[in-house]
Amino acid sequence: MLTRRQALLGLGTIAGAGLLSACGGSPGGATESAVDGPARRGGTLRVGALGKRSAIERDPHKVQPNESDYLISCLAFEALTVPGSEPVTARLMARWEPSSDLRRWRFEIADSASFHDGSPVTADDVVWSLRRLRGLPNGEFRLPGIVAKGVRRDSPRSIVIVTDAPNAEVPMAVRLQSFVFKQGERRPGRGPGSGPFKLVSYDEGDAVLARNRDWHGGEVSLDRIEVRLFSDGEALTTAVLGGQVDLAANVGPVAARLAARDEDLQVVRRPNDMAMPVVMRVSDGPFADPRVRQAIRLAVDRPKLVRGALSGYGTVANDILGTGDPLYVGDDVGQRARDLDAARDLLRKAKFDLSRSYELFTTSDTPGLVASATLFATQMKDAGVKVKVVRQDSAAFYDKTWLKAPLYTTYWGTNDSVLFFVARTMTSRATQNETDWNDERIDSLYRRAVGDPHDERRLEAVRDLQRLQYEHGGYVVWGMADGVDVARRTVRGLPRSGGYGRMFIEKSGFAA
Amino acid sequence: MVSAASRIAVRTGLVAARTLLTIAVVATAVFLLTEALPGDATSGLVERGASPAAVASARAELGLEKSASARLWQRLEGLARGDLGRTAQGRPVSDVVARPLRRTLTLAGIALLAVIVVAVPMGAAMAWHGARASEKLLGAASVALISVPEFVVLTLLALLFTSALGLLPAVVVADSDGRIDVAALTLPALALALPAIAWTARLVRGAVADALELPHVEAARLDGLAPARILLRHALPPALPAIAASIAASCAALAGGSVVVETAVNYPGVGSLLTQGIQARDVALVSSVVVVMAAIVAFAFALADLVRDLRPRATWA
Numbered sequence: 001m002l003t004r005r006q007a008l009l010g011l012g013t014i015a016g017a018g019l020l021s022a023c024g025g026s027p028g029g030a031t032e033s034a035v036d037g038p039a040r041r042g043g044t045l046r047v048g049a050l051g052k053r054s055a056i057e058r059d060p061h062k063v064q065p066n067e068s069d070y071l072i073s074c075l076a077f078e079a080l081t082v083p084g085s086e087p088v089t090a091r092l093m094a095r096w097e098p099s100s101d102l103r104r105w106r107f108e109i110a111d112s113a114s115f116h117d118g119s120p121v122t123a124d125d126v127v128w129s130l131r132r133l134r135g136l137p138n139g140e141f142r143l144p145g146i147v148a149k150g151v152r153r154d155s156p157r158s159i160v161i162v163t164d165a166p167n168a169e170v171p172m173a174v175r176l177q178s179f180v181f182k183q184g185e186r187r188p189g190r191g192p193g194s195g196p197f198k199l200v201s202y203d204e205g206d207a208v209l210a211r212n213r214d215w216h217g218g219e220v221s222l223d224r225i226e227v228r229l230f231s232d233g234e235a236l237t238t239a240v241l242g243g244q245v246d247l248a249a250n251v252g253p254v255a256a257r258l259a260a261r262d263e264d265l266q267v268v269r270r271p272n273d274m275a276m277p278v279v280m281r282v283s284d285g286p287f288a289d290p291r292v293r294q295a296i297r298l299a300v301d302r303p304k305l306v307r308g309a310l311s312g313y314g315t316v317a318n319d320i321l322g323t324g325d326p327l328y329v330g331d332d333v334g335q336r337a338r339d340l341d342a343a344r345d346l347l348r349k350a351k352f353d354l355s356r357s358y359e360l361f362t363t364s365d366t367p368g369l370v371a372s373a374t375l376f377a378t379q380m381k382d383a384g385v386k387v388k389v390v391r392q393d394s395a396a397f398y399d400k401t402w403l404k405a406p407l408y409t410t411y412w413g414t415n416d417s418v419l420f421f422v423a424r425t426m427t428s429r430a431t432q433n434e435t436d437w438n439d440e441r442i443d444s445l446y447r448r449a450v451g452d453p454h455d456e457r458r459l460e461a462v463r464d465l466q467r468l469q470y471e472h473g474g475y476v477v478w479g480m481a482d483g484v485d486v487a488r489r490t491v492r493g494l495p496r497s498g499g500y501g502r503m504f505i506e507k508s509g510f511a512a
Numbered sequence: 513m514v515s516a517a518s519r520i521a522v523r524t525g526l527v528a529a530r531t532l533l534t535i536a537v538v539a540t541a542v543f544l545l546t547e548a549l550p551g552d553a554t555s556g557l558v559e560r561g562a563s564p565a566a567v568a569s570a571r572a573e574l575g576l577e578k579s580a581s582a583r584l585w586q587r588l589e590g591l592a593r594g595d596l597g598r599t600a601q602g603r604p605v606s607d608v609v610a611r612p613l614r615r616t617l618t619l620a621g622i623a624l625l626a627v628i629v630v631a632v633p634m635g636a637a638m639a640w641h642g643a644r645a646s647e648k649l650l651g652a653a654s655v656a657l658i659s660v661p662e663f664v665v666l667t668l669l670a671l672l673f674t675s676a677l678g679l680l681p682a683v684v685v686a687d688s689d690g691r692i693d694v695a696a697l698t699l700p701a702l703a704l705a706l707p708a709i710a711w712t713a714r715l716v717r718g719a720v721a722d723a724l725e726l727p728h729v730e731a732a733r734l735d736g737l738a739p740a741r742i743l744l745r746h747a748l749p750p751a752l753p754a755i756a757a758s759i760a761a762s763c764a765a766l767a768g769g770s771v772v773v774e775t776a777v778n779y780p781g782v783g784s785l786l787t788q789g790i791q792a793r794d795v796a797l798v799s800s801v802v803v804v805m806a807a808i809v810a811f812a813f814a815l816a817d818l819v820r821d822l823r824p825r826a827t828w829a
Contacts, residue, residue: 052792137570138558232778235776235777235778242681399552
């Protein structure tokens, strides 16, 4: 049964989460950071994750809009590589290496990797699964730069991926989405996987998973994981505060503030989880002049945005995307800070029209996004730029605004790769070129960054791409939101990496 | 006698026709409204910024390349055959809706039962005692309850039963066998029922108060019959059509309230399904849920109408 205190905290989320978080002071305190220590064998972890019962998708190769469904996929099935201690970490594949010209990658299946029915994972299973994924409508997107016929069996326990152009990013390209099923699987997502947990039951988004004793990836403590779907973030917060679940995945800062007062709970902060940049259109319109974009970036008060829009659960960023990448140079190029005089000066030189008002489109798709837009607009006023925030429904936003408007907010959950962003949002062939930036320098640097056989030249290109973003890009990357999970204090070993790294909870457990 | 029977038959036929027409109009309106919203269901099937080819293939899968009028016709024709279509993710809507619908009917059924059991005696008592201070207080409380949205009622109830007393869970979490604890239904059922009780009790009071002024009821009063007997035997029958209509109206209110309450307590019913369907622009799902809910409400109103038509007029005419 609930204690009174837990329950009262839970209610805050319904009654007045805003009020409570406003008087919470800066994050910090006894229960603020995740607890570490050994986990005992056994136990059932009840995980609450967000999703919509109307949008259930069990096939891990298809778009799974529900976090809950994706979590189940990541526990029961395995991709070739996953994010982890490094952006690309071994999972079903133990080792990989390219040919010297970077056109042929050889992947070795982990020793003793087997499906839940006991049969070993073979190269045929991997090839069949990758080709199936590539053949789906989203295949090109999920396996960028890879074609179906380029995926081949090498030996019974290894495959090769051959690409048309030199491609250093193949291990990244097969990360996360490349779930492997048994060859010829008729109902992917329902048949056996090779992951650390076996799916015992699935009922309208709720699932029970049991430990896979034969998993190749090391010791697993928990006996069971129960995934419970929550369609509402406040309901999920209430559930974890009231002890109805042990872990509320990705539940956000408001829940963290409430949990920080409860000694039975811990808050897990995962840095570089979400970028929420403001997008300025580069190709045409009011922000086409690089001096205007520079002025806007100088007018932003970043620490204030992090405090206001992210409730302090985040870090200041520097207009370069991919902050979690080991190759990120944002800390070396000089942190851009607020300089209103310089901003006004640049606007004057660029003859920027200060008499009119500029619409900033936003959505409430992710927590803090609307608040960030509102704060941004307020801050622009200090530089003499009138910005009017227009809030749109998600579907309307993607229909009318995204990739089209001169000024809007966006958000990205994969932040551990600089090249991910360059490929998807900055090259002239990118299908998500949000800032509509068409610059030959980006294209040639990108080709070098993925295709140059010399490691040092590739790294240099990655660094140059970031400097180009810093100087000329259309993103105002003012900060990075932490991913925030709330868990019972007895839970150990929760993932700390941002983005989809949060899905890999198989090594968690309960305190000894 | 013959004329009475045929009158009832004709009325029943008319009510059935009206109900069917209502459903058809609702289905069309929901289709057009969902259609008028910007964006479509493809966004749930492809990744942000997927290639035009992927978007086109998703649109084809959803049948969106057909004209709106063709899709509307297809939809109405399917509904007439009892085919609810498929969700954006390709699952049959009937599968997706079946269990949530049972859950919503359970939750709303509990609430409706509470409405009938509490509101009718309460309304009758308010009518009987008329000007007493306690009745005025009840009346004021009911006005307050009517004007407060369900989620506020829910929050206040949770403050009392979860925070202060620690008796009930604040949200619904199914156990590992997928079962839902009945105790978890208490808060949402109360949140749904209380405003409906307040509303219905006021209507019942009005209807019974009118009935109490009828000559034969006054006569019974003057004869010194017991209040319960007067209310049950003499005042309630003439008030019954109005009471039935107000209970039917409560069904509509409960259906609407469930959309808000289910989402807030994480109850997996059709109310929260509807919210999600609208966000995803899932036309088949949204129109199916609305049509099913509309059918239930229309059926309740039809029953209320039949109560009016079938009442034994002769006894007090």
